[in-house]
Amino acid sequence: MRKKWIIGIVVTIIIVCGALWYYYSQYSGEMDVYNTHSTVFGDYHEENITVIVNKPHIEDIQACAEEIVERCRNNDFDSVLFSYDESIPNELHATAYLNERDLKRGKAIFSLSYEQETLNSEYNIVEHPEKFKLKISEEN
Structure with a gap:
């Protein structure tokens, strides 16, 4: 016994x-960029990133999206250093996942776009944040 x-x-x-x-x-761990893809055409720069949030759940998607944008603007992710000395993005798109397992399953939490009303290469996400709007699409 x-x-x-x-x-x-x-x-x-x-x-x-x-x-x-x-x-x-x-x-x-902290939120970090898993993948990044830049597209530059002429003097217009678009940045697309995949973010792993590293949390069991997100209570406030708006706050999380704003943090992603702010971290991109400040260029302070651990695993990636954007090369803003060459050009600063005029548009930012991101897809967020809770963890790497959800990324591999294709189970995103949300996607975001941080863009201008009309395309204008004079304004970038770092120096002119007032010209940009944050749009969030929750994934199902």
């Missing part, structure tokens, strides 16, 4: 440790 108790406790510990490891591996 005592042996069954010990085996049960060991199995429980292994399951709990496995669950904690899974949770930590999926949701630890």
Whole structure:
């Protein structure tokens, strides 16, 4: 009887440790860029990024989208450094995922566009944020 108790406790510990490891591996860390694609035509620069949020859920999608835009404007993601010395984007598009597993499944949380009403290469996302509007599309 005592042996069954010990085996049960060991199995429980292994399951709990496995669950904690899974949770930590999926949701630890900060928001970061997974992929980036720039398109430049003439003097117009469009930036498309894929972001991993690294959270179990998003309570405020608007705030999360604003944080993505702000981090792009400040160029302060850990894994990517945008080359704003060459050109600063005149338009930004992003798709956000909770974790890398959801990215591989194609299960996005939302997409955003940070763009001007009319295309104008004089204005960029860093120096003229007042000229841009944030549009969010929630994924289903």
